[in-house]
Amino acid sequence: MDEIARFLRSYPPFDRLPDHVVHQIAGELQIEFVRAGQTILTRGGEPAQFLYIVCKGSVDLLRSGDQVVDTLGPGEAFGHPSLIRGQPPLVTVRAHTDTLLYLLPGAIFHRLRAEQPQFAAFFAASVIERLGHAIQSRQAESNPALFQTRLRDLIARPPVFISADATVGDAARLMRAERISSLIVDQSPPGIITDRDLRNRVLAEGLPDTTLVRQVMSAPATTISADALAFEGLLLMLERGIHHLPLVDHDRVIGLVTHTDILRRQSNSPLFLPRLLQRATSLADLRRYTDQVADAVNTLMAAGARVSDIGRVVAVAHDALLQRLLHDAEAELGPPPAPYAWLVLGSEGRYEQTLRTDQDNALVYDDEASPEVIHYFERLAELVVGWLVECGFPRCPGDVMATNPEWRQPLSVWQRYFRRWIEVPDEESLLRTAIFFDYRQVYGALPAEPILRTITQHAAEHRIFMARLARAALRQPAPLTFFRQVALERRGEQRDLLDLKLRGTAMVVDIARLFGLEARSNETNTIARLRAAMAAGVLSREDGDNLISAFELLSMLRLQHQQQQIANGLTPDNLVNFHQLGPRERREIKESLQAIASVQRGVALVFQTDRLA
Amino acid sequence: MLSLWSRLFQRTPPADFVRAYEAFPEPDRRLPWREVPYTVIDVETTGLDPRHDALIAIGAVNVENGRVLLKQTWYSLIRPPSDREPSVESIRVHHLTPEELRDAPPPEAVLAELLQRIAGRVLVVHVAEIDVRFINAALKPFGGRLRRPILDTARLAMTLHLNAQWLGEQSRDMPAPAVELRGLVSALGLPIYAQHNALNDAVTTAQLFIAQATLLADQGRNNLAGLIRAGGV
Numbered sequence A: 001m002d003e004i005a006r007f008l009r010s011y012p013p014f015d016r017l018p019d020h021v022v023h024q025i026a027g028e029l030q031i032e033f034v035r036a037g038q039t040i041l042t043r044g045g046e047p048a049q050f051l052y053i054v055c056k057g058s059v060d061l062l063r064s065g066d067q068v069v070d071t072l073g074p075g076e077a078f079g080h081p082s083l084i085r086g087q088p089p090l091v092t093v094r095a096h097t098d099t100l101l102y103l104l105p106g107a108i109f110h111r112l113r114a115e116q117p118q119f120a121a122f123f124a125a126s127v128i129e130r131l132g133h134a135i136q137s138r139q140a141e142s143n144p145a146l147f148q149t150r151l152r153d154l155i156a157r158p159p160v161f162i163s164a165d166a167t168v169g170d171a172a173r174l175m176r177a178e179r180i181s182s183l184i185v186d187q188s189p190p191g192i193i194t195d196r197d198l199r200n201r202v203l204a205e206g207l208p209d210t211t212l213v214r215q216v217m218s219a220p221a222t223t224i225s226a227d228a229l230a231f232e233g234l235l236l237m238l239e240r241g242i243h244h245l246p247l248v249d250h251d252r253v254i255g256l257v258t259h260t261d262i263l264r265r266q267s268n269s270p271l272f273l274p275r276l277l278q279r280a281t282s283l284a285d286l287r288r289y290t291d292q293v294a295d296a297v298n299t300l301m302a303a304g305a306r307v308s309d310i311g312r313v314v315a316v317a318h319d320a321l322l323q324r325l326l327h328d329a330e331a332e333l334g335p336p337p338a339p340y341a342w343l344v345l346g347s348e349g350r351y352e353q354t355l356r357t358d359q360d361n362a363l364v365y366d367d368e369a370s371p372e373v374i375h376y377f378e379r380l381a382e383l384v385v386g387w388l389v390e391c392g393f394p395r396c397p398g399d400v401m402a403t404n405p406e407w408r409q410p411l412s413v414w415q416r417y418f419r420r421w422i423e424v425p426d427e428e429s430l431l432r433t434a435i436f437f438d439y440r441q442v443y444g445a446l447p448a449e450p451i452l453r454t455i456t457q458h459a460a461e462h463r464i465f466m467a468r469l470a471r472a473a474l475r476q477p478a479p480l481t482f483f484r485q486v487a488l489e490r491r492g493e494q495r496d497l498l499d500l501k502l503r504g505t506a507m508v509v510d511i512a513r514l515f516g517l518e519a520r521s522n523e524t525n526t527i528a529r530l531r532a533a534m535a536a537g538v539l540s541r542e543d544g545d546n547l548i549s550a551f552e553l554l555s556m557l558r559l560q561h562q563q564q565q566i567a568n569g570l571t572p573d574n575l576v577n578f579h580q581l582g583p584r585e586r587r588e589i590k591e592s593l594q595a596i597a598s599v600q601r602g603v604a605l606v607f608q609t610d611r612l613a
Numbered sequence B: 001m002l003s004l005w006s007r008l009f010q011r012t013p014p015a016d017f018v019r020a021y022e023a024f025p026e027p028d029r030r031l032p033w034r035e036v037p038y039t040v041i042d043v044e045t046t047g048l049d050p051r052h053d054a055l056i057a058i059g060a061v062n063v064e065n066g067r068v069l070l071k072q073t074w075y076s077l078i079r080p081p082s083d084r085e086p087s088v089e090s091i092r093v094h095h096l097t098p099e100e101l102r103d104a105p106p107p108e109a110v111l112a113e114l115l116q117r118i119a120g121r122v123l124v125v126h127v128a129e130i131d132v133r134f135i136n137a138a139l140k141p142f143g144g145r146l147r148r149p150i151l152d153t154a155r156l157a158m159t160l161h162l163n164a165q166w167l168g169e170q171s172r173d174m175p176a177p178a179v180e181l182r183g184l185v186s187a188l189g190l191p192i193y194a195q196h197n198a199l200n201d202a203v204t205t206a207q208l209f210i211a212q213a214t215l216l217a218d219q220g221r222n223n224l225a226g227l228i229r230a231g232g233v
Helices: A002-009 A019-028 A080-085 A106-115 A117-122 A127-141 A168-178 A193-204 A230-240 A259-263 A269-281 A283-302 A307-333 A371-391 A411-423 A427-436 A448-456 A464-474 A501-518 A526-535 A541-567 A585-606 B001-007 B016-023 B088-095 B098-101 B107-118 B130-141 B153-168 B181-187 B198-218 B224-231
Strands: A030-034 A039-041 A051-057 A059-062 A066-070 A091-093 A099-105 A182-185 A190-192 A244-249 A251-257 A340-344 A363-367 A409-410 A440-441 A489-490 A494-499 A575-577 B038-045 B055-062 B068-077 B122-125 B150-152
Touching: A002 A019, A002 A259, A019 A099, A019 A106, A019 B068, A030 B198, A051 A080, A051 A106, A080 A106, A099 A106, A106 A117, A106 A230, A117 B153, A127 A283, A168 A541, A168 B150, A182 A251, A190 A193, A190 A244, A190 A411, A193 A230, A193 A259, A193 B088, A230 A244, A230 A259, A230 A411, A230 B016, A251 A259, A251 A526, A259 A494, A269 A283, A283 A307, A283 A371, A283 A541, A307 A371, A307 A440, A307 A541, A340 A371, A363 A371, A409 A411, A411 A427, A411 A448, A440 B001, A464 A501, A464 A585, A489 B001, A501 A526, A501 A541, A501 A585, A501 B038, A526 A541, B001 B016, B016 B130, B038 B107, B038 B130, B038 B181, B038 B198, B055 B107, B055 B130, B055 B198, B068 B198, B107 B130, B122 B130, B122 B198, B130 B150, B153 B181, B153 B198, B198 B224
Parallel strands: A363 A409, B038 B122, B122 B150
Antiparallel strands: A030 A099, A030 B068, A039 A091, A051 A099, A059 A066, A059 A091, A182 A190, A244 A251, A340 A363, A340 A440, A489 A494, A494 A575, B038 B055, B055 B068
8 A cells, every 4th residue: 555655754753764665654554434522542541552653634642521632633643641541641632523444453563662763752652752762863864973872882991090199290201102182180070281371381480390299280180980971071071161071980080081182073073163262363364263163063062962962162252252351441441430231131141042143242340439439341342242143243222222222220220120120020020030030140240140140030929020920921832723733824925834932932931940949059051050940849850851851853954944044045044935844853842842831831830829809 | 839839938947056046045035135135136138129139248346234345356258149249339338249148158157157246135226227138148058047036226226216206305306317327426426447357337326325324324225125125126
């Protein structure tokens, strides 16, 4: 039956199975016709004997009380959780319309699960497993170098140790003899000494070669598990600005990788970025640098990186740019007359910026500032914001920038702002919360970030604020229709659109902010906030894992969509035509949105939004 | 004279495979339709007249427990007599060439297998008249003919159409349904499998049949007797 094989092949997981297997499956199917309203499986009743695949029509999945939890259409399957566990179905399945079903007998289903890993993963019993697998399978398909290589496999030779009481002269001679550029200092926890230390901390400081290693080494050294992925090593080196990374196994250093070990595996690596920034001597060079960051995003995406990891790489790169620009501005205007802090907000504050998006920043300065000082920071903000525009970061249309006097204030005013937003949670406060609570300090000697955190940490004690914030987070419900299908919009000529940000990632960002505050966490990153909330017990593990998977998936599809638009010379947006996506993507989006909707229902209860007038 | 008499009116003594087929008891007509085993068949011929044209292919699929079993399918070519090879026009329809058919098993072998496969089951055919006439003509030299009940999906479609008018579900101005298989199948929103292959047509017919039987059961005709009244030949 070629048609049935062709039908199956246009839906996951059959689209990934070998042709002859799909033909075998088609030959084993049974066809059944059920009338609208007829029950196919009964919750708590007989375990399923078949995997059911909808051919034509649609079926409803119902929980207790006839609550529809999902509606499945052509190509979608049901019955597998019951079939896998051999237990009564957890949901009743009822035909929504007259429906034609393909039935795959249980014995064949179990054999396929044993023989075809793709098939087994797709029909995993739970949504968490399935969404988790969706992300993994994408990584597995891509360039494996960074994401499948364990750092352990990059070790070229055993580490060379030196005593902390040896002299730097001994160290230099040992490095020469071994032809290496760093030594592990033998102590617990281990230290490290590199050729750069010998140059910068010994020679440049005019110290003699009898100086002891312990005086100039870095200790404890930044280390990483030998079983970590090459990509994790890359990120750590990038974040810490180091080039040598000792690998530990059971608290012992068993080897060392350098950034060139990883670079050798990846030509267009973000590890080149810091060097590029150092060498930049003009605004044009800096603009080229940000272009390179965008290219690195492409490379990482193609290599199968998680969007959350890409966000961290971009944050490191853009933070470095900001630090450079502020440094240059200080060089131009003279040293700052008072301590200050430069904050980044919104997606940048959450480490979730993947493209060059609008600027969101603010400036905090010391309370003791005089009028001349205030004038200095005005000019500083003008300079840096202007340069950022030239580097490809447009001005914020909402004017949330350090150039706006409202967002360039002394610390005490900022403290008042934050307290007011929490204590008087009106519409404007909630709007501000969504931007300003996701802040990070990128530059400056004033410890603004920790001081302001003491205020946001106590937000959870203000139950009205939390309830209002919860209600605001629910204002955009997950876009599902009454029949649990993805609800699509129409904009002018275009139909079947889904906004992957507004009706996708942003919903998770809002929920994560809420739960992060509830857990009294200082994290600003969405996934970190969800993890903190799970650890604090304010969010269930299942809900948290579901939200993380949903967020990763929606972010990835959004970034893919935007990269494609950029490649086609279009301005990137968040609107995808749902029906132009593949069946795999459609299903993943649907399951992601259903996971979000399920958490949203719980949010209303936990934060008692109903008690608000 | 006698030999002519016997040729015209007397049955040839039945072959062994015909006797085995006839020995099977007929399915109980009081059984709910889902408990009855069916075989849905479709044939390819070189033309429309059993006296001049030959049966050249047959496809069959079983229906049990109200479900079409794709694992229980059968398809066979049949070697036509040398004077009844397919014409150029008919090749265009069924894509079976004289060369392919010359290597096919002879009618006796195919008919024996057919009767073995359908023994004790209810036969389902779309526009049964033509297919049944061709098979009976082929069985005649072996002293056999197809046993009733035989269900015709075209007749079932007509009954459903009349019932829908009677129940007021359909306007009386609605024309009667086409008897053409694909028209009926797509009107019910069911998929169509590749045309003009006896097996694909049999599967398409089988799908139509289970949908029709389900609809009729909803209207109170839940057993085999009800199906026979609605669409028996």
